[in-house]
Amino acid sequence: MSIHYDLYETPDIRQTGEEQPLHPRVVFKGTINQEEFLDRVHKFTGISRSLLAGSMESFQNELKDLLADGWIVEMGDIGYFSVSLQGPPVLNKKDVHAQSIKLKNVNFRIGRQFRQKISSQLRPERGESITRPRRKGHPEEECLAIINTHLSKHPCLTRADYCRMTGHDKQRALNELNSFIEQGLLIRYGTGRLVVYAKKTQ
Secondary structure, eight states, X not given: OOEXXXXXXXXXXXXXXXXXXXXXXXXXXXXXXXXXXXXXXXHHHOOOHHHHHHHHHHHHHHHHHHHHTTOOEEOTTSEEEEEEEEOOOOSSGGGOOGGGOEEEEEEEEEOHHHHHHHHHHOOEEEOOOSOOOOSSOOOHHXXXXXXXXXXXXXXXXXXXXXXXXXXXXXXXXXXXXXHHHHTTSEEEESOGGGOEEEEOOO
């Protein structure tokens, strides 16, 4: 059992223009959907697949109800689920109304034992780099082809990924990515250091 990784340049958050150290990032093999996940559990346990499907649906429904009711839910060794809220910024509690409070996120905190089990089985293996730097830039058509090739294998890309694949500097990369967004070809998720780009679904 091995997990592939590649090395990526750490984002230059201070915009110094200096070369940044590299850090490892997982090269994901794809996504296991619920149906395939159930098939795998059924195959290795022998438990009825219909029973597994019903149990998973029951787990999901009960988890949803408990989280919506304000509980922290422990899922065995896997970890803990909880929710966080968001509302308008106010200085006086009287200015906050229940209808203005909404769900911010569903949070997950991995259990210590489960984390240790994953760590003990994890075997890092260097994957083939798909983001080799190029000294010369590329025209827009080639850049779009490079993006499509990358996104056919990965769910998203970062500005640093794009720079490395095209050889363009940060400002040119941002301009081109924003242009692709304006053309309706890409969509941006996140803010600040967490911005990623993905294909815009029709």
